[in-house]
Every structure is written in C-alpha cells, then in structure tokens.
Amino acid sequence: MKVRSQVSMVFHLDKCIGCHTCSIACKNIWTDRPGAEYMWWNNVETKPGVGFPTQWEDQDKYHGGWELEDKPKNPQLKLKLQNRLQTLGNLFSNPAMPTMDDYYEPWTYNYGDLFNAPLGEDQPTARPISRVDGKPIEIESGPNWDDDLGGSNIYAMNDPLLQNMSEDEKLRLFSIEQLFYFYMPRICNHCLNAACVAACPSGAIYKRAEDGVVLINQDKCRGWRMCVSACPYKKTYYNWSTGKSEKCILCYPRLETGQPPACFHSCVGRIRYLGALLYDADQIPDATRVPDDQLVQRQREMILNPHDPEVIAAAKASGVPDRVIVAAQNSPVYRYVKEWELALPLHPEYRTLPMLFYVPPLLPVINSTQENGTQRVETELFTSLDKARMPVRYMSLTLAAGNDEEVLKSYRKMIAVRIFKRHETVGDVTAEEAAAALAEANMTAEEAEAIYRLTSIPTYQERFVIPPYSREGDIEEIYDPQQRKAEAGFGRQQAPQRGL
Amino acid sequence: MINSSIQINKQIFRLALGALMFLVVGCGAIPKDRQTANPASIKEIAEGDAVNGQKLFMGYAHFENEGPPCMGCHSVGDNGLLGGGALGPNLTNTAVEKTDDDIIGLLSNTGIVISPVMRPIYTDFPLTPKEQADLLAFMKASVGEPEVDKEFWIYGISFAGVLGAALALGFVYRNRLRSVRRILVREAEKELQ
Amino acid sequence: MLDVLLFVVFPYVALAIGIVGTIYRYLTNQYSFTSLSSQFLESDLQFWSSTLWHYGILPTTVIHIAGFTLPKVMAALHSTPELLYLSELAGKVLGVMALVGVAIMLYRRLSNTKIRAVTSPVDWIILALLFGQVFFGLILAFAYRWGATWFIHTATPWMVSLASFQPSPQYVTALPLAHKVHFFTGFVLFALMPFSRLVHLATFPVGYLWRRFQLVIWTRKKVA
Structure with missing residues (x-):
C-alpha cells in the first residue's frame, strides 16, 4: 500500500447560484495577461449546454482522456488521442487541437473613440476590438454564451450528453414545465491518472507528490499542445502569446500559506469544500481498468479511511506527515465522497480519476415532477424520484458514467435529510415518516444531522481544511540558507516573455 | 532547482x-592513402574499351579507387531512364571538341586543362590508366549521338510525387479536428429556419 | 580570399554561434524554448503548411547529415543509375513538399492578421531564409543533377575537412553560384538558431517514446 495525500474538492451543485464570482476571482489573479485572456481556469457552465470550449464533452471530436483497449483479457489503458509514436508525428500539426474559435476570441472596446470622436450628429460608439490583433471584430461567442440556457435551441439542444436521447425526449426535457437546468462550475480536476501528464511530449506536466496539484513546468513546456487535446475536460489552455500551455494551479501559493484557492474563498453560495484525501497509489492501474458502471465505486475504494490505524501506519511509512493525516481526518471532502457517498466525480468514464467531486443538484429532480405548480412535496419525494427519469439519467451520464444507481443513492440521502430536517423544524412531517425516509436512504439520524450541518451551516474552517504545508522547511533542506543568504529569494528574475 | x-x-x-x-x-x-594518378599511355588509349567505358560512366561498373561515376554530373547522348547529370557540361561531342591529351589530362589531373570541381575529387579517388582509356573510348564512340532531354519527366514525377504525398497526408489526417462551434451554430440555425 | 572567408571562417563562426548560443540560451532562458505554435489561432492552413514543411524538411535534413557522416552508406544507396534515380526522385519530392509548405507558411503569416500579430521580425527573416534555402536547394537538385552523387564528393569532404579542423574549401569553391548561396544560407540559418524560434529543433522530444506516463515530483525526496 503506497499512501499519498491529495488536496481534493467537493462542489455542492444544489448551492450554486451561477454568479460567476469564482471565475472572476480567478481571472483577476491569474489569467489577466496577453495570451491568457480567453482562458477560464475556473468557469461556470449552464447544463444542459455545450460548455466551454464548445461541446468539450464530445470526445469523438476532441479525443480527450483514456480508453480501455477493446479486448476481453487484461485490457490496457491507452490515450484516446494517440500512441507514443503518433505523438512525435503529430507534433507539427496537432490533429485534435481546438482553435480559438471553439473557445472565443477575446475582445475589448475602443473606449478612446468615446472621448476623441469629432463633433458630429451621431453619438460616438466604442466598437469591440480583438485582443489578439487589435482589429474590430464581430462578437460571435463568449465564455458564457449559453448562460441560463440562452440560445438553447442552438446550444442546450446540442449538449453532447443528450445525443443518446430521442427527439421526443429532448423536446420533453425542454418543454416549459419539464425544463430544468443547473450550473456546473469547473476547474482542473487534478486527476490521479491525468491524461495531460501522460500526453506531454516534453514531460513538462507533473503531479506534486505532497498535495497532488498538477502543474505545468513553464520552463520545460515546448508548446507541443498535446495536453490541450489530451485533457478530456479541456482544462489546459494554450497561451498563444507565450507559446506555452497553462492550467489551473489550485492557487498553490495560497494553499501553501494556509488559504483556500481564490475561487473557493470567493464562492458566494459557499458550495465549495476543500480537504485532503488519503488514497492508495498502488490501486491506480486497477481502478482505471474496470467497466464503466463500476468506476465510481472503484475510485471510492482506493480512497482510504484516515481513521483506520492500519492506514495511518501505512501513511506514515509512505512518508505522509502527521499533520496531513490529521487534516485528512477532518476533511469535509472525505465525508462527502467516501463516508456519505454523496459526491461523485465528473465524467469518470474518461478514466483520469478526477479528484474534484460534485454533489448532484436535487432541484431538477424535484422540479421536473411538480405538476400544476403545487408543492406538497416532502414525503412524496421518493416517488417523484422515480418519475424524474430524465434528469436522473442526465446526472448519471455526467457524474457516474451512466450508472443511475450511484446518482439515485446520493439523491435518496439528500431527500431523506430534507424530510428529516422538515420533521424537526417545520413539523408537518411525522416522526414515522422521517424515520421511514432515513431507512429508505439507509442512514442514521446522526448521519443526516451531520450532512445537514456540513451542507447548510458549515463554518469557513469546516469547509476548507487545508493540510499545513512546510514548504519553507522543505526548501531549506535543499538550499543551505547560509550559503544563499546574499541572494534574492524570489525565483525567476525576469518576466516570462515570449521567446524570440 | x-x-x-x-x-x-x-x-x-x-x-x-x-x-x-x-x-x-x-x-x-x-581517405587515408592517397595515390597519385598516372595518365594513360598511347598504347593504353588505343586499347580503350568503349563498352566498359559506358559501364564505368553510368556506374554499372565501379571505379577501382571508388571514385564517383561520371553520370552524376555529366550526360552523354541518351543515357539511362532519366539521363545523366547536369552539374558539369554535356560530353556527347567532347571527343571532337577536345584533344585526347586534354581529356586524359582532365581525367588524371595532370594536363593543362583542369576542372576545378573534378580535381579534388579525382585526386582523392584517382582513375587508373585503363579506366581513363575506356572512358575516352566511350566518349569517342558517342560523338554525334542525339541528346535526349528528360527534364520533363524529372519535374513531372517529382511534382506528381508531392501531390501524392499531400493527398496521403490529407487522408491520414482526414479526421483532424476542424471548427466545432462554427459548424454547430451554422447547422442549428439552418435547422431552425 | 573571399572563398576562405565564406567557406572556412564563416562556417566555424556560424557553428560556434549556433552551438554556444543555443546552449547559453538554454542555460539562461529555458523558458524561451518553445515552438511558438500558432495552430491555436488558425488551424486549416497550419495543417497543410506545417505537415508538408516538416515532413519534407526533416527527412531532407537527416539525408544531408547522413551524407556528411555516412558517405559510404549513402553512396551504396545509389550505386546503380536506377537506385540513383529512385533516391533522387524521393529527395526531390521531399524538397518540393518543404518548399510548398514554407510557401504556405509565408502566405498564412502575410494574409492572416491574427498570425501577423504573433510574428516577430526575426520570424520574417527566418521564414524568408528558409524559403530561399529550400528554393536554392531545389535549383541544385533540378538544374544541377545528380546531387546524390556529387554531394558526397564535394560538400561531404568539405564538411569533413571542417569537422577535422583541416579545412579544404577547394572542394566547393569551384561550384556554381547557386551552390555557394545554398551553403552560405545554411550556415546563416545555423548561426541564427539561438536568436530565433529555430531552437525548438533542439528540443525534439524523442524521450517521450520511453518515458513513464505519469510524472510525480517530490519537493524533497523523502528518506525512506
């Protein structure tokens, strides 16, 4: 057993209000630079929708992620993009490279014209100009072009996940009383079996062993752009100005100083949780090679119980510091993912073992079963869950590789918690009904209470349990401070400029 | 770091x-051991074998000291599928334009007429007197032969090859990712109309 | 005198600038080592220009280097006229592919304003030189046949003499002007390598063929 620690995340989708504050916080800190304007390391998508870049979930087009060899005995994992030899042949023109057109062309406005226009009959206007070449452009798309189902007959209808549904089902999904949508914030999943790492010809992308953050070494990146194609979540971006690829760094400078990443910190709906998970790195090869419907369960199995003395001993033997083990014991992510089995990984069928988990939103399920706008819901919720076939199917295609049972399990618990709390606070649900609901979801009153507390009224310290870092100590052991005392301590001495 | x-x-x-x-x-x-070339004598010239000379010229037979065949740079009459070389002059009628002494002198780097391009090459890889005589005999035999221009074929085959290579690349990469969003929007708008 | 300058002094200077400069740039500014791909901004023409160019020029370059280093092998590859025609035609196809590729590259950079915005002055110089280099190379190949033969008896001994520090420019000084331009531009390009995006050549990632897929890096290697 090789125990490693991973700083992982849970996004509670029921609480997301789609305000994009996280995206803005990230943009202001990291990607407000030439060549990075179009990048959204954190973005919020409306689902159903095509997402960013357009239809990123359609791997027949983008060729991201891994796939299992098509043979019955001992199938191996291979990159959907290309094999090793093909990689060298595809360096010159990457055959699966999305272009700026599939994201959007960043623009600004010619504000100077408002002040400098000569006196005339008409109001001066500020025309949109491209931030690439400075020429006036027609704005055709943007980072949230289909926000809140805007242009849904074009965008939402072409959600790759709806491809398997019939025209009739699609129409019903978008009919007035059936219509549902929810928001899905996305950042880099900091996968355990990252396709971007595997695809990088220069070996510039790596996973930090201490906390599992996946980073691109900007000095080693040669701009071959294979990571952009290989990442099934399209969360590595090519900086067209510096000729390097960039991605979410999970605000590691903030993590190292005990602060949550900017998008977590700024989250208005408080949907985000961050904490350490201990996992068994030896199980990675096996966990990526099970059939689709077992992927979620298998990934959960490789996450270890930090309270188990055996695990603690193994963790210590593997070099996980005590302080990280303590952090893992208090981790809200562990509770959501493993203990309660509420949170599910995004598209586990890409087989990258993503370490960002989503609690599926309950609202579409309830909403889609309402009739005549009346809401006498609580105890009927379980029966309504059966009726909400389409939303559940959509969620399971998103979060469980099509395994409805995983999503239903999560929903049953969430509904039971609601009924249980309604009994306690409102009182129009009887104790028997509440107990029956808990039994249906196979949970205790204590667990329901704990879920309620961490979901609805968690403190800042409960949401973000950041394992203490000791980067200074680690670095001191590499550099003798006495020897280095006269040198500046800020790393790179020159601004990262485009190569000649 | x-x-x-x-x-x-x-x-x-x-x-x-x-x-x-x-x-x-x-x-x-x-080349380690450099020999000096000896010009062919009158007797050897008289015994020159034009058939062997042609073989040597074309490279079907190889020079004893591993010098390059003449057709790399020269043409004589109609030689081979795609002709001889074009770096040096066409030698079809050279036997009447130059004296035997000059030609032997050129081939052995000992004469008054010297080719500055050939000199270093055939200093490293000298021709034997027999080879010089055979080549001279071949040149004499070829005087007056029609010169055939095969450049058309060389250009033609090359450009056809490039076209073929481009088609092959296009075929290998036929599934490459083209625009996703533009196509999506265009198709959807067409359907809505 | 000019010949000595062009075919003895300049090659050494160019090689020194190219090698030392590239190593220096690698040591001091590894960040700048990138292909600076513009495929993200424009992909359709990029495919044709880049694949034709690279699949043409890389084998051509390898063949040139093999001609310098393995002349015996290369001579054996065209020991009869038929073999010579075959290898010559293959070389010509590669060369024309490269020329078409670089021509499309020039057109693409000139015509697309987005690509122009990411083109530096040295990019223009390099692109023009590459076009000229391939163009003159093709003049040699087509107008001065058969290069496969004379290459290893003119350029090769000259390069070998340079490499063994016994420069013998007489192998090439008598060749036509087109040859001299081709040789000179070749060394100019080599000298410009550290000052341009050409350094991406030095980083061709062969190691990817055998490296392990997942890379995990410890800040500090723990004592087991």
Missing part, C-alpha cells in the same frame, strides 16, 4: 556526445 541543473548537465552531455560522434564519424570518411 537542483533537479533542473542536473537536467541541464544531461542536456549538455548529450549535445557534446552528438558533436563528438559527428567528429569521429566525419574523420573516418577522410
């Missing part, structure tokens, strides 16, 4: 190794 400096040393090592290999292999290519 320590890691990266190790990485750098590795890179320099590889570069140095590459340069060293280049030098070693390169030095090995220098």
Whole structure:
C-alpha cells in the first residue's frame, strides 16, 4: 500500500447560484495577461449546454482522456488521442487541437473613440476590438454564451450528453414545465491518472507528490499542445502569446500559506469544500481498468479511511506527515465522497480519476415532477424520484458514467435529510415518516444531522481544511540558507516573455 | 532547482556526445592513402574499351579507387531512364571538341586543362590508366549521338510525387479536428429556419 | 580570399554561434524554448503548411547529415543509375513538399492578421531564409543533377575537412553560384538558431517514446 495525500474538492451543485464570482476571482489573479485572456481556469457552465470550449464533452471530436483497449483479457489503458509514436508525428500539426474559435476570441472596446470622436450628429460608439490583433471584430461567442440556457435551441439542444436521447425526449426535457437546468462550475480536476501528464511530449506536466496539484513546468513546456487535446475536460489552455500551455494551479501559493484557492474563498453560495484525501497509489492501474458502471465505486475504494490505524501506519511509512493525516481526518471532502457517498466525480468514464467531486443538484429532480405548480412535496419525494427519469439519467451520464444507481443513492440521502430536517423544524412531517425516509436512504439520524450541518451551516474552517504545508522547511533542506543568504529569494528574475 | 541543473548537465552531455560522434564519424570518411594518378599511355588509349567505358560512366561498373561515376554530373547522348547529370557540361561531342591529351589530362589531373570541381575529387579517388582509356573510348564512340532531354519527366514525377504525398497526408489526417462551434451554430440555425 | 572567408571562417563562426548560443540560451532562458505554435489561432492552413514543411524538411535534413557522416552508406544507396534515380526522385519530392509548405507558411503569416500579430521580425527573416534555402536547394537538385552523387564528393569532404579542423574549401569553391548561396544560407540559418524560434529543433522530444506516463515530483525526496 503506497499512501499519498491529495488536496481534493467537493462542489455542492444544489448551492450554486451561477454568479460567476469564482471565475472572476480567478481571472483577476491569474489569467489577466496577453495570451491568457480567453482562458477560464475556473468557469461556470449552464447544463444542459455545450460548455466551454464548445461541446468539450464530445470526445469523438476532441479525443480527450483514456480508453480501455477493446479486448476481453487484461485490457490496457491507452490515450484516446494517440500512441507514443503518433505523438512525435503529430507534433507539427496537432490533429485534435481546438482553435480559438471553439473557445472565443477575446475582445475589448475602443473606449478612446468615446472621448476623441469629432463633433458630429451621431453619438460616438466604442466598437469591440480583438485582443489578439487589435482589429474590430464581430462578437460571435463568449465564455458564457449559453448562460441560463440562452440560445438553447442552438446550444442546450446540442449538449453532447443528450445525443443518446430521442427527439421526443429532448423536446420533453425542454418543454416549459419539464425544463430544468443547473450550473456546473469547473476547474482542473487534478486527476490521479491525468491524461495531460501522460500526453506531454516534453514531460513538462507533473503531479506534486505532497498535495497532488498538477502543474505545468513553464520552463520545460515546448508548446507541443498535446495536453490541450489530451485533457478530456479541456482544462489546459494554450497561451498563444507565450507559446506555452497553462492550467489551473489550485492557487498553490495560497494553499501553501494556509488559504483556500481564490475561487473557493470567493464562492458566494459557499458550495465549495476543500480537504485532503488519503488514497492508495498502488490501486491506480486497477481502478482505471474496470467497466464503466463500476468506476465510481472503484475510485471510492482506493480512497482510504484516515481513521483506520492500519492506514495511518501505512501513511506514515509512505512518508505522509502527521499533520496531513490529521487534516485528512477532518476533511469535509472525505465525508462527502467516501463516508456519505454523496459526491461523485465528473465524467469518470474518461478514466483520469478526477479528484474534484460534485454533489448532484436535487432541484431538477424535484422540479421536473411538480405538476400544476403545487408543492406538497416532502414525503412524496421518493416517488417523484422515480418519475424524474430524465434528469436522473442526465446526472448519471455526467457524474457516474451512466450508472443511475450511484446518482439515485446520493439523491435518496439528500431527500431523506430534507424530510428529516422538515420533521424537526417545520413539523408537518411525522416522526414515522422521517424515520421511514432515513431507512429508505439507509442512514442514521446522526448521519443526516451531520450532512445537514456540513451542507447548510458549515463554518469557513469546516469547509476548507487545508493540510499545513512546510514548504519553507522543505526548501531549506535543499538550499543551505547560509550559503544563499546574499541572494534574492524570489525565483525567476525576469518576466516570462515570449521567446524570440 | 537542483533537479533542473542536473537536467541541464544531461542536456549538455548529450549535445557534446552528438558533436563528438559527428567528429569521429566525419574523420573516418577522410581517405587515408592517397595515390597519385598516372595518365594513360598511347598504347593504353588505343586499347580503350568503349563498352566498359559506358559501364564505368553510368556506374554499372565501379571505379577501382571508388571514385564517383561520371553520370552524376555529366550526360552523354541518351543515357539511362532519366539521363545523366547536369552539374558539369554535356560530353556527347567532347571527343571532337577536345584533344585526347586534354581529356586524359582532365581525367588524371595532370594536363593543362583542369576542372576545378573534378580535381579534388579525382585526386582523392584517382582513375587508373585503363579506366581513363575506356572512358575516352566511350566518349569517342558517342560523338554525334542525339541528346535526349528528360527534364520533363524529372519535374513531372517529382511534382506528381508531392501531390501524392499531400493527398496521403490529407487522408491520414482526414479526421483532424476542424471548427466545432462554427459548424454547430451554422447547422442549428439552418435547422431552425 | 573571399572563398576562405565564406567557406572556412564563416562556417566555424556560424557553428560556434549556433552551438554556444543555443546552449547559453538554454542555460539562461529555458523558458524561451518553445515552438511558438500558432495552430491555436488558425488551424486549416497550419495543417497543410506545417505537415508538408516538416515532413519534407526533416527527412531532407537527416539525408544531408547522413551524407556528411555516412558517405559510404549513402553512396551504396545509389550505386546503380536506377537506385540513383529512385533516391533522387524521393529527395526531390521531399524538397518540393518543404518548399510548398514554407510557401504556405509565408502566405498564412502575410494574409492572416491574427498570425501577423504573433510574428516577430526575426520570424520574417527566418521564414524568408528558409524559403530561399529550400528554393536554392531545389535549383541544385533540378538544374544541377545528380546531387546524390556529387554531394558526397564535394560538400561531404568539405564538411569533413571542417569537422577535422583541416579545412579544404577547394572542394566547393569551384561550384556554381547557386551552390555557394545554398551553403552560405545554411550556415546563416545555423548561426541564427539561438536568436530565433529555430531552437525548438533542439528540443525534439524523442524521450517521450520511453518515458513513464505519469510524472510525480517530490519537493524533497523523502528518506525512506
């Protein structure tokens, strides 16, 4: 057993209000630079929708992620993009490279014209100009072009996940009383079996062993752009100005100083949780090679119980510091993912073992079963869950590789918690009904209470349990401070400029 | 940082190794023992074999000292599928334009007329008197032959080859990712109308 | 005198600038080592220009280097006229592919304003030189046949003499002007390598063929 620690995340989708504050916080800190304007390391998508870049979930087009060899005995994992030899042949023109057109062309406005226009009959206007070449452009798309189902007959209808549904089902999904949508914030999943790492010809992308953050070494990146194609979540971006690829760094400078990443910190709906998970790195090869419907369960199995003395001993033997083990014991992510089995990984069928988990939103399920706008819901919720076939199917295609049972399990618990709390606070649900609901979801009153507390009224310290870092100590052991005392301590001495 | 400096040393090592290999292999290519060429005598010229001369000229038979065949740079009459070379002059009628002495002198680097391009080559790889005589006999035999221009075929085949290569690349990469959003929007708008 | 300058002094200077400069740039500014791909901004023409160019020029370059380092092998590859025609035609196809590729590259950079915005002055110089280099190379190949034969008896001994520090420019000084331009531009390009995006050549990632897929890096290697 090789125990490693991973700083992982849970996004509670029921609480997301789609305000994009996280995206803005990230943009202001990291990607407000030439060549990075179009990048959204954190973005919020409306689902159903095509997402960013357009239809990123359609791997027949983008060729991201891994796939299992098509043979019955001992199938191996291979990159959907290309094999090793093909990689060298595809360096010159990457055959699966999305272009700026599939994201959007960043623009600004010619504000100077408002002040400098000569006196005339008409109001001066500020025309949109491209931030690439400075020429006036027609704005055709943007980072949230289909926000809140805007242009849904074009965008939402072409959600790759709806491809398997019939025209009739699609129409019903978008009919007035059936219509549902929810928001899905996305950042880099900091996968355990990252396709971007595997695809990088220069070996510039790596996973930090201490906390599992996946980073691109900007000095080693040669701009071959294979990571952009290989990442099934399209969360590595090519900086067209510096000729390097960039991605979410999970605000590691903030993590190292005990602060949550900017998008977590700024989250208005408080949907985000961050904490350490201990996992068994030896199980990675096996966990990526099970059939689709077992992927979620298998990934959960490789996450270890930090309270188990055996695990603690193994963790210590593997070099996980005590302080990280303590952090893992208090981790809200562990509770959501493993203990309660509420949170599910995004598209586990890409087989990258993503370490960002989503609690599926309950609202579409309830909403889609309402009739005549009346809401006498609580105890009927379980029966309504059966009726909400389409939303559940959509969620399971998103979060469980099509395994409805995983999503239903999560929903049953969430509904039971609601009924249980309604009994306690409102009182129009009887104790028997509440107990029956808990039994249906196979949970205790204590667990329901704990879920309620961490979901609805968690403190800042409960949401973000950041394992203490000791980067200074680690670095001191590499550099003798006495020897280095006269040198500046800020790393790179020159601004990262485009190569000649 | 320590890691990266190790990485750098590795890179320099590889570069140095590459340069060293280049030098070693390169030095090995220098001909070691240089003989001086002897011009063919009158008797040898008289015994020149035009058929063997043609073989030597075309490279079907190889020079004893491993010199390059003449057709790499010269043409005589109609030689071979795609003709002889064009770096040096066409030698079809050279036997009447130049004296035997001049030609033998050229071939052996001993005469008054010297080719500055050929001199260093056939100093390293001298022709034997017999070979000189055979070549001279071949040149004499070829005087007056029609010169055939085959450039059309060379250009034609080359450009056809490029077209073929481009088509092959286009075929291999036929599934490459083209615009997703533009196509999506265009198709959807068409359907809505 | 000019010949000595062009075919003895300049090659050494160019090689020194190219090698030392590239190593220096690698040591001091590894960040700048990138292909600076513009495929993200424009992909359709990029495919044709880049694949034709690279699949043409890389084998051509390898063949040139093999001609310098393995002349015996290369001579054996065209020991009869038929073999010579075959290898010559293959070389010509590669060369024309490269020329078409670089021509499309020039057109693409000139015509697309987005690509122009990411083109530096040295990019223009390099692109023009590459076009000229391939163009003159093709003049040699087509107008001065058959290069496969004369290459290893003119350029090769000259390069070998340079590599063994016994420079013998007489192998090439008598060749036509087109040859001299081709040789000179070749060394100019080599000298410009550290000052341009050409350094991406030095970083061709062969190691990817055998490296392990997942890379995990410890800040500090723990004592087991």
